[in-house]
Amino acid sequence: MRETTAGPPGNSLFHLWRRFFHEPVDPRVCALIRIGFAALVLVNLAAWYPNLDLWFGPEGVVSPQQASDSLGPYDWSVLLWLPQSSVVLHVCFWVFAAQAACVLLGLFTRINTIGVFIWLVSFEHRNELIIDSEDVVFRLVGFLLIFMPAGYVWSLDARFRPRGAVLPPASGWTVRLLQIQMAVIFLSAALTKMQGEPWVDGTAMYYVARLDDYFGRFPAPRFMFDTPALVALLTWSVMIVEFTVPILVWFKETRLPCLALALLFHVGCDYTMNLFLFHWIMLVGWMAFLTPHDLDRLARLLPGRYFPRSRVSEGPI
């Protein structure tokens, strides 16, 4: 039998690369990301639907010509290529929703994920006036999901797969890319904040807490944002979290505490601020750092039929 080797024994960088990017991944992680992503896309669509014609229709707040003019030379939107009418818009919307539902259920997962990504880009470019950071995260997660083995388990694809069908090992490189993306988002936010005086001098959360269109959706202790020392602590805590989590999450010893911190950060921000689905899609992205061991521990907490165990080799981390 012909032996194949990964390369010369001394080529440690190559082995490191291969180990980091190409070790098999637990497909349950990809399935969780798929389910979380699709569920949030459907929530987003449900929020769009009552004002669909207003936001995206030819008689809405942005005309097709204005949308075209606002796009750069390399931006595109399927909605601008099609005949401009309310009927066509609604057909596109329902195709989008149907494909998102198929991604949720894991039916023809890859092709439907591609469809969802195309619709996300198209709707985002059709009306830039209602788009914010969460839509960018949706696009990025959706893009990487295309390449993940997201339909291997917990999906209709898995259910309908012929018995005895052998799937290729699920390589972890797309999960790695999502991990890197999440780290870059936090690092970019931290580095951008370091350039701002209010963040460095500890007063930024004073201003943020007084933006009445974003902040204060649920009751919070008054003193938290009225005491200078606490405001400074909160301000610097945000920066510390955004700077340290993306670095320390890569180490076995600090991975779980970092994920717990990220969870606390996002839930805490979502409690006090109205940022729609931003923090939830970010949490979906952070799930890329879960290992098979984490999922098995979670499975022990939940009834088996709701969280089936899967026998797979150790994932990327």
Place this chain on the structure above:
Amino acid sequence: MVNGNRQIWPTVRLWACNTFIVFFVAMMFLDALPFAPQKLGDLVDPVQRVVGINQGSWGMFAPETDTDNFRLSAEIEYRDGTVATWSTPEWRKQSYWESFLGVREHEYLENVTELHRRAYWDQFADYIVKRHPGPRPDSDVKLVKIWKQFAEIPDLRVPVETDDEGNPLPVKWQSWVEPPEFEERSPLYGRRYY
């Protein structure tokens, strides 16, 4: 030859993946990180936009935070002289569901009134007419006048009061639960319907 192709294909796939990884990570760093060289970022921007994965830097309330609150108001004048009024919601008085489901509207109202978006103001006037359950049919609208007003959050870095000896006093913190104090409204736009 067939066996040779079967052996080559996994290697080709592996190197295609690796090339994709390198380019994707490089594009991500160049686009998202603030200190990345602008020229290189401009080089990869077209590729990212065509694929749909452009992101820009993640400046959420950064580097400078917003320092004012805004309100919009409008008068809708009908042909028979009736005048109806519209205004942006009192954000903190909205229920959880109103604020959750109204986030796109909030985003629209915040963005559309920026000065470089004048081209959208006719449709903004139409939007106000459509959203307002006016006393007359929309077709009877003669004029829509829109105002914008701001409430500046006191800047902690700029002392405004001094003591008897002219020394600046610490800026008094406005409590975050107090409603903002809005300035006089200033006209933004008017649309006449013929």
